[in-house]
Each structure stands twice: as structure tokens, then as C-alpha cells.
Amino acid sequence: MARLANLETEYPVLDSTVRNFCASHGIFSVEDFLIHDLYMLAAFAEQNDSSERLKEGIAQVLSIIDDMHQPWLNGMELLEDAKRNKHVFPTGIQGIDLLLGDGIHVGQLTELVGPSSSGKTQVCLRTASNVARNHMVLYLDTGNSFSPQRIAYFLGKTISPSSAQAKNQFLQKVMSNISCHSVFDIFAMFDVLHQLESYLRCQDGRGGCQMRLLIVDSISSLISPVLGSSSTLGRALMTSAGYLLKKLAHQHNLAVLVSFARVSSVLVWLN
CATH class of the missing domain: 1.10.150 (DNA polymerase; domain 1)
Incomplete structure (x- = not known):
């Protein structure tokens, strides 16, 4: 909101x-x-x-x-919706793709949880580099952890032998498909997500390269301050953020990957 x-x-x-x-x-x-x-x-x-x-x-x-509230759907409608236009984007990391059922699912929100320095940002960057080969990616960076050098490294390891010019063109194409925004509070994230929602409404039905992946790395630094308040405002903001991310995924066939710094009560807002 x-x-x-x-x-x-x-x-x-x-x-x-x-x-x-x-x-x-x-x-x-x-x-x-x-x-x-x-x-x-x-x-x-x-x-x-x-x-x-x-x-x-x-x-x-x-x-x-x-x-904002979606209409009630019966079980058959939910099953048909799950089958319709719900693709999977591999992260490029074999073990994680195996655990996720082939990768990040379009139309769903995927949670990536682990302690500090456990490799969550590495997974986010690897996934972004993989999906950006053919689709646009929005990367919300809450801790200055986005690294174009790491993405270039991932791409360099997967590019088949070719001329330096061809490699450079491929790198430019992939990097231009990744849009990174720095957000340092939950209200800034809401603003970006509402702009994204307007953009997705416009792109639906159009051809060409489309936005298909949203990454929030990590959302813990945005959620923790509002949960630290004794007011119920923190809980309301947390619920609203979770609802909006799920809404974007479901209504616009968007894959959403959200990382958390640790396992805590903040997980309740997504479940």
C-alpha cells in the first residue's frame, strides 16, 4: 500500500x-x-x-x-489457475533447483531463509543472472549487496567459447535486463512495488522482453524495525507487504524471490 x-x-x-x-x-x-x-x-x-x-x-x-481483496475461488478454479501460465525459472544452482522442484515458480512467492553469510545473496544474484538472459528482472537491494561483478562472473562461466565481442554483447544484454533499486525502509519498498504494479498492468498483453522476476534481498532489514514497535502498525505493515508481493506474483505471472537474514517470527507474514 x-x-x-x-x-x-x-x-x-x-x-x-x-x-x-x-x-x-x-x-x-x-x-x-x-x-x-x-x-x-x-x-x-x-x-x-x-x-x-x-x-x-x-x-x-x-x-x-x-x-485489494481477491474474490473467492473454488478448488477447481484454484487448480486451473495453478496450471495456467505458471512456469519455472531455474536458479542455475542444481541442488537448490532440485529442492524447489526445478526452480523459482512463476505466480508464487519463494522464501530464502538463512543466517548471515550463508549465501542468500549469492543465490539471488545467480538467479537474476539466469533469468535475465531472456526476461527482465527487478532487484530490490536493501543492504548494498547487489554486485554486477558477481553477475558478470556467473555469466562468464556459462558462456560458450566465442569472440570477445560476442561475449561483451551478451553481457550487455543480460545486464540491461536487470533493474536494481536500493530501498532502505518499508515505505520506499511500497512505493517501488506500486510503480511495478502499474508497469506490469501496461506490459500485460504485450510481446517482447517482459518483467518476470522480482527479488527482494533481504527483506529482514525492512521488516525488523517496524516489528520492533509496540504498536500494531508494524504488524499491519508486515501483513500488507506480504499481501502485495503475493498479489503481484499471482495476478501478473511474476516469480518473486524474497530472502530473510534469519528464521524468526517475520515468517508468519508470508504464510
Whole structure:
């Protein structure tokens, strides 16, 4: 989800009047509505000179939240959906591909968990280099761990003997298919994911090279600070992040790979 200030272009009703009223009650984003007493908020809106405008704004945010919920599906529909356009992208690491059932599954979220320095980023980089041969990859780097040199190394080991020029052209093609964004807080990640969602809506139905893999390495540094708060806001943000990543994977045939620094209670948000 996103901050209210970023939604005014798409939803003009969420103007400064509505946002200032919400801010006075500690509401700055759509996530905040999930943990707020909406009956109390509506009561305060009634006492305001701009009550009608405020109620329209509240209704708009609730509509945005409702649109996020997928309709109920029966078992047969879920089975057909699982079979339809759900491909697998090998990571390029034989042992991991064996454990994952041939690789990272499109339409699903794959969790990669392990202690610090256990090789999670190595797997993320190797997977990115493998998929970027034919598809676009979005790599969200939360700890300055993205290494183009490592990707070039992986590619160099798999390229068949050819001229230096051909190798360089292949390297340029693969590297140009990887878009890396540095994100250092969960709100920055939400912003990037919403931009990605808009992009995926536009690319659906088009030909050519398409975005097919999203990597978040690692999400622990984004989730841990909000979970450290005694407020329920942290839990709401955590749930929203998990839901949005799953939604992107399911609705846009995207493979999503998320790494965690350690096994902890944060895993609950994806399950």
C-alpha cells in the first residue's frame, strides 16, 4: 500500500483537506486505516466543517482497500489457475533447483531463509543472472549487496567459447535486463512495488522482453524495525507487504524471490 500523499493524482478526492484531517489522527497511509477505529474517525469527520468531503475521502480509501481483496475461488478454479501460465525459472544452482522442484515458480512467492553469510545473496544474484538472459528482472537491494561483478562472473562461466565481442554483447544484454533499486525502509519498498504494479498492468498483453522476476534481498532489514514497535502498525505493515508481493506474483505471472537474514517470527507474514 502507499502513503495518502502519493494517491492524489489517481484519486483527486484525497486532497490536502482530507490528508490534513487524517494526519491529525495519526493516519498518513492506507496501512494506517487498517489499524484505526473507523467509527471514531467518521464521528470526528461529522464534526468538521468539511464533513462531506472528508467522508468521501474515507470512503475512497476503503474502496482502495476493498479492491485489494481477491474474490473467492473454488478448488477447481484454484487448480486451473495453478496450471495456467505458471512456469519455472531455474536458479542455475542444481541442488537448490532440485529442492524447489526445478526452480523459482512463476505466480508464487519463494522464501530464502538463512543466517548471515550463508549465501542468500549469492543465490539471488545467480538467479537474476539466469533469468535475465531472456526476461527482465527487478532487484530490490536493501543492504548494498547487489554486485554486477558477481553477475558478470556467473555469466562468464556459462558462456560458450566465442569472440570477445560476442561475449561483451551478451553481457550487455543480460545486464540491461536487470533493474536494481536500493530501498532502505518499508515505505520506499511500497512505493517501488506500486510503480511495478502499474508497469506490469501496461506490459500485460504485450510481446517482447517482459518483467518476470522480482527479488527482494533481504527483506529482514525492512521488516525488523517496524516489528520492533509496540504498536500494531508494524504488524499491519508486515501483513500488507506480504499481501502485495503475493498479489503481484499471482495476478501478473511474476516469480518473486524474497530472502530473510534469519528464521524468526517475520515468517508468519508470508504464510
